[in-house]
Amino acid sequence: KEFSRRRGRSIARSIMADGSMRDELRELTRRALSGSHGAGQAEAMALADRAVKEFSRRPDAVHQATAWVEAGAGNSDPWLLWSAGAVLENVAGSSKLWLQVDAKMRNYSCVTLLRCCRTCELLKHQPFIAAKVQRALGNQVIHEWPENFPEFAPEVNQGFSQLSAVVIQLAVVVLNRAAEIAVGRGTGRSFRKFGSVSMSNREKLQAGLREIVPFLFGVATASLRRLGEASAHADPNESRAASKAVMEAISECVKISEENAVRLQVDAGTIQSLFDHAKRHPDQQGLALECVAEVTSQSSIAAGDEACFVVVLRELISSFQLCKQKGDEDLARALVNISCILTGKHITRLETSQVLGPALVQLLQEVFQLAFESNSASVLLQSLDVWEVILEHVESERDVSYGRGQNQLGEMYKSCNLAVAQAILRRLFLYTPEGGRLLAQIDDTPGSALESLSELQLQEHSQGRDVSDFSELDHFHSRCEEIFGLLLDIYPSVLLPLCARTFEEVGEVYGSALSSSDGIFKCGQDGIKTVSHDLSTCLRIVTRCAPKLAQGHEETSGRAFLFVTAVCGHVLSVCEEDGRLRGQGQIAPGVAEYADLNGKLAYNCLSMFTMWVRQLAATPEGKAGAEEVVRSYLDASVRCFELSAATKAVPSSVLISAAGALSSFSMVVQPSLAQLQGLQSFQRLLGLLQCILATAPQRAASSIWVFLADSLMKRMDPKQKDQDHLAQIEPEFSRLVAMPAELLARASSSGLDPTTLGQTQSAAHSLCALVRSFGGKSHAARVLLCKCVSPVLPACVSLVRQIAQRPSEHTGKAAQNAINLLVACFDVISKEMPEEFISGTVKDFIAMYSDPAAVKALSVDTGSSLLELLTLLARRPGQKFKQLSVQTVEWCLSVWPGLAPGGGITHADLLQLLCRVLRHQWRACAPQHVQGVLALMVQCFHALDPSAVQRFLLDEIVKLDEQTKFFCSPALGADQGKGLFTLACSLLTMVEVRPDLQEVLLSVLYRIPREVLGMAAQQRTADQGLLRSFLSKNPRDCAEFSRELINFINDASFLASLA
Secondary structure, three states: OHHHHHHHHHHHHHHHHHOOHHHHHHHHHHHHHHOOOOHHHHHHHHHHHHHHHHHHOOOOHHHHHHHHHHHHHHHOOHHHHHHHHHHHHHHHOOHHHHHOOOHHHHHHHHHHHHHHHHHOOHHHHOHHHHHHHHHHHHHHHHHHOOOOOOOHHHHHHHHHHOOOHHHHHHHHHHHHHHHHHHHOOOOOOOHHHHOOOOHHHHHHHHHHHHHHHHHHHHHHHHHHHHHHHHOOOOOHHHHHHHHHHHHHHHHHHHHHHHHHOOOOOOOHHHHHHHHHHHHHOHHHHHHHHHHHHHHHOOHHHHHOOOHHHHHHHHHHHHHHHHHHHHOOHHHHHHHHHHHHHHHHHHHHHHHOOOOHHHHHHHHHHHHHHHHHHOOOHHHHHHHHHHHHHHHHHHHHHHHHHHOOOOOOOHHHHHHHHHHHHHHHHHHHOOOOHHHHHHHHHHOOOOOOOOHHHOHHHHHHHHOOOOHHHOOHHHHHHHHHHHHHHHHHHHOHHHHHHHHHHHHHHHHHHOHHHHHOOOOHHHOHHHHHHHHHHHHHHHHHHHHHHHHHHOOOOHHHHHHHHHHHHHHHHHHHHHHHHHHHHHHOOOOOOOHHHHHHHHHHHHHHHHHHOHHHHHHHHOOHHHHHHHHHHHHHHHHHHHHHHHHHHHHOOOOHHHHHHHHHHHHHHHHHHOOOHHHHHOOHHHHHHHHOHHHHHHHOOHHHHHHHHHHHHHHHHOOOOOOOOHHHHHHHHHHHHHHHHHHHHHHHHHHHHHOOOHHHHHHHHHHHHHHHHHHHHHOOOOHHHHHHHHHHHHHHHHHHHHHHHHHHHOOOOOOHHHHHHHHHHHHHHHHHOHHHOOHHHHHHHHHHHHHHOOOHHHHHHOOHHHHHHHHHHHHHHHOOOOHHHHHHHHHHHHHHHHHHHHOOOOOOOOHHHHHHHHHHHHHHOHHHOOHHHHHHHHHHHHHHHHHOOHHHOOHHHHHHHHHHHHHHOHHHOHHHOOOHHHHHHHHHHHHHHHHHHOHHHHHHHHHHHHHOOHHHHHHHHHOOOOOHHHHHHHHHOOOOOHHHHHHHHHHHHHHHHHHHHHO
């Protein structure tokens, strides 16, 4: 690189010395552009680029290069034209270089380039050279147009009249470049991107665009009509290039009009011309239809008469019919895209018209036939967007007009939408011919995306996760299920029985696999995938249906519940058989994944039905059925844990789902004492508790403890007093707490080892969940909880101390769970606990984590739990907690210097904790504490990479100042200005590079004293007029201050670019 740089400079100097600069640059350009691809050409291009940049700094560069343009155009010399274009593009790319040139010379250069584009024959056949000349003029226009370049519009108009592709492309390049600067298109609205163009110039560009875009749109549409008339006589290549350029111009005009709210005059003739052009020129069909889509999206066409819509609907319907005959997939996708835009933007206008309404329904029928009766997966996937628009519209209008039968299209919509629902159902399942054919087209091995079809990923997708993270199969399923969910909301009475029949159909198709434990093992690997795929799909549809089934559809929901419990039993039998085979040393591929996915979904579906069970149990005739449901629910879930204890083959996600189902069931159904004690499965569960703590996942164990605690509370007789009931259940509750408490006490006394680590973590996690769920019931319940749990808390502190003294990568989770248990107790039952224990615990933690080695060894999770505990206590009133808060502040200030990157506590974490403690205990803090926090704040923002700063930290600073007036506090002392000045400088820099945090950054800067901000502003610019203008204003609020500061930064950047 250094060699190329030096050689480029020496060549540029030799060019200037011998006066043959034009020939030398031309020769460099020829070598760079005509050489073979490879290292030699790369070096030649680097040399040419260096020479162009060196020459661009000459004061006569624009004059010389403009003369070269005239010479190159006259002699049809591509290398000279390229050299001239490169120099002019480079000069005009810098405000500093361009504005140094005389205004007349600048205008002369613009006009010369414009006329070259219109008259030079070479550019028609050399698009690569033409593009360089167009980009050069595009850069010049940013500075000169519209005031200093009035020739632009007439020359371009003449180019459109002559159907000159080069001039029309030039107009597109200029419009695009102007839009980039005027409205910030594609720049991320970064100040640095705008630094070379002033605000006033941008406003002129916007005004110019608002004036010229409607004019160019009219000229372009007129040229499109002339193209149809002249195409028979013109050169095919020139005609093709001109038509492509015209449509690109129309597209660019539409985009800019949307960005600047410019109204375009769209008539039926324009749309008809675009459709005709698509039919005449199959190679430009996609571009023409894309133009139709963009023009159709214009809101202004809805204000005119119906002629535009009549043309669009008529042409779309005829094109769909032609597309079905030809089987053209690209055409089909383009037509579906236009249909989606048309319905999304203008559906209300279409359906309220006597003429357009029936045509709209006919269009929807065409979309349905093309999408669901062809074999194209991509077209079907795209057509779902149309149905989503229609369904959301029907849903929003249902209460207004559809429900009262006032909309003439209501029945037509219903007929079409129900056909869509049935078609979607048929395609979601592999056992149907349609589904098998379609999904085989999407993915050669149906069900290969088995892992990623889980409910969790679909849920993440519905929350806006990027579609690129999904396979095509996943995306197809998630989109189909979203549309089916909308259909269910609108037509539940029709679709719920259809779903129930589908469940029964799936049960019949896979009857042998579902009825026997070894049925699934006989399917083979591909068969397992197929069964899993269809069961998963069916179970997710059950989840979609569950809220509707709870609303009075007892018969249908009963059939659905039987299907889900059958799948649960089937999954458990598969786990049992898998465990037996593993015991014999045999492994069936895919079976574990199969059981994991379907078991998790099945149990999630069961927990969805708890609301329905509660409603059923409320009716006299439904009680018997409800008790049967309680029995089957408990049996299936308890059997999971029995199998896990016996075979170790049950996937952890199935156990977690089963435990969660039990917990939610207990909370919603509230089984009576007689129901629970009479069930053998409940007694079996009590016998499995030790095993659950030792082997089950933490989440499963904690859910079981919550379930058991809830069941104890819900055995209360309604006539019994709360305290009497608590006294009655105290022995059982004490035993429930004693089991995990004993594990924690044993670990604290004898130490942690790998064999007991898992059950110790589960014990702390389970007790934490129990405290959270049980503690909020009543004061008497909290007293009981404190009595049972308090004895184990010293063991937790001892356990954390052991881990802090001998940290390892395996014990971090145990420390986190133990601290979380303390946090839960301090949060829920602190009033019932002695204050001495709480304050002693905090002092212990501060002492044990004052050692830099212990802080460095903290895991991220343990660190966050520790900070949560310290934050929690700062909120407590009372003198003792004030003293603890002061100790916390002093601990933060002492450990700050020793913090190492990559530890469990970061500088940002400590600063967040300090802000919160000061906010709650401001009066208890001494001036040195306040000064220390400011120093740490300055150091944090000065040392942190701006890209690493997170919003939560700035929000905490804003909250701190709102409550305490931190930045204006007298406690900051005489040296406050220096620290605040450094902080303000860091934040000002961040405003430029972090537009995503701009709002909260400006809010922090607004709170810094004005005189300090003025000193920081002086570092941004040396222009005293600009500084005085900014500092003389007295903003009334943060919004006004933000506007002023942004304008100041922008203007300072512009002035700096001219220096």
